[in-house]
Amino acid sequence: MTKRSPRLPDAFVERLYAAFPPARAEQILAGMRRPRPVTLRVNALKTDVRSLMAHLRQARIKVDRVAWHPEALVVKDARERDLAALPGYEQGLFYLQSLSSMLPPLVLAPQPGERVLDLAAAPGSKTTQMAAMMDNRGYILANDANPVRAERLRFNLSRQGVTIAEVSVHDGRRVGGRLGPVFDRVLLDAPCSGEGRFVEGDPRTHRHWSEKLVRRMVALQRRLLASALRATRPGGVVVYATCTLNPDENEGVVDWALKRYGEALEVLPVALDVPGRWEGLTEVGGVSLHPSLRLAVRIPPSPTMEGFFVCKLRVREGGEPWQASSRPST
Numbered sequence: 001m002t003k004r005s006p007r008l009p010d011a012f013v014e015r016l017y018a019a020f021p022p023a024r025a026e027q028i029l030a031g032m033r034r035p036r037p038v039t040l041r042v043n044a045l046k047t048d049v050r051s052l053m054a055h056l057r058q059a060r061i062k063v064d065r066v067a068w069h070p071e072a073l074v075v076k077d078a079r080e081r082d083l084a085a086l087p088g089y090e091q092g093l094f095y096l097q098s099l100s101s102m103l104p105p106l107v108l109a110p111q112p113g114e115r116v117l118d119l120a121a122a123p124g125s126k127t128t129q130m131a132a133m134m135d136n137r138g139y140i141l142a143n144d145a146n147p148v149r150a151e152r153l154r155f156n157l158s159r160q161g162v163t164i165a166e167v168s169v170h171d172g173r174r175v176g177g178r179l180g181p182v183f184d185r186v187l188l189d190a191p192c193s194g195e196g197r198f199v200e201g202d203p204r205t206h207r208h209w210s211e212k213l214v215r216r217m218v219a220l221q222r223r224l225l226a227s228a229l230r231a232t233r234p235g236g237v238v239v240y241a242t243c244t245l246n247p248d249e250n251e252g253v254v255d256w257a258l259k260r261y262g263e264a265l266e267v268l269p270v271a272l273d274v275p276g277r278w279e280g281l282t283e284v285g286g287v288s289l290h291p292s293l294r295l296a297v298r299i300p301p302s303p304t305m306e307g308f309f310v311c312k313l314r315v316r317e318g319g320e321p322w323q324a325s326s327r328p329s330t
């Protein structure tokens, strides 16, 4: 029997129990009961972890390290506004970023000197992280359709000392067709219904949610993924990520692309030692999905991490997906 949460939308809870075994649905709901602590990423373009920890100690702010990412810190006893008041914040020595949001760049693993597309980039947490991973060498096209958010992206890039990113404001659905397969790596941190960020007692995190929104997002995500694939050179890598939990917006979107582009695409394993990660689903509601989706990773919400989904894809040499029709049906 479906357990109901008085505060989260009923339809959301019902869909959760339809998609996951009861113990997993309950784990997800338990992970939504409390707000998570503030977390940050040290900006390696401007400082290092030891120096930043000294800066925080001076302000009597205590932090914990994170085993799977040396530049991630969990703040123990301060709020966002306390951190934003520090001189190091304005100087761009760190970026307030959820731990889960640090995963897609780690999975994409951009290298210095490469050409990278960040198709839905604003406000820039992952663009700034990727620029630091690339040691400000190479090129990042940081695109977002929303001009107001793109302004914030420009501001953050500048504050964080990023010199290799160019900002563009276009509908990401058209970027791949317009630019062609010129990028070594492409990040699609897709707009989504945001279920991974739900906090039960905070309606601001879930009042926008509806089944209609999920359907609308799926249609948009498919077209954005098709565009991301068309922008990737043969042999290049695409990471598809969302901060939502339902399979429609996650495995379902990648499954659609795998069916559409067939041999041109392959799912790669995600080499990340994040505790508590789940494999991607290969069956939902009795419907089988592509078996390689098992290699995708879902992070269930927990006391320190938001829910997240990450899938790594390679465009095979000689099997370019852009040879298929450029206007995928939704």
Ligand SMILES: C[S@@+](CC[C@H](N)C(=O)[O-])C[C@H]1O[C@@H](n2cnc3c(N)ncnc32)[C@H](O)[C@@H]1O
Pocket (backbone or CB within 6 Å): 101, 119, 120, 121, 122, 123, 124, 125, 126, 127, 143, 144, 145, 146, 149, 170, 171, 172, 173, 189, 190, 191, 192
């Ligand atoms: C999950 S947020 C991106 C967060 C960002 N990657 C970061 O780490 O800071 C999704 C973004 O997609 C953008 N977006 C929505 N529709 C889009 C479209 N058709 N083309 C490009 N960007 C779009 C939104 O404006 C939003 O900034």
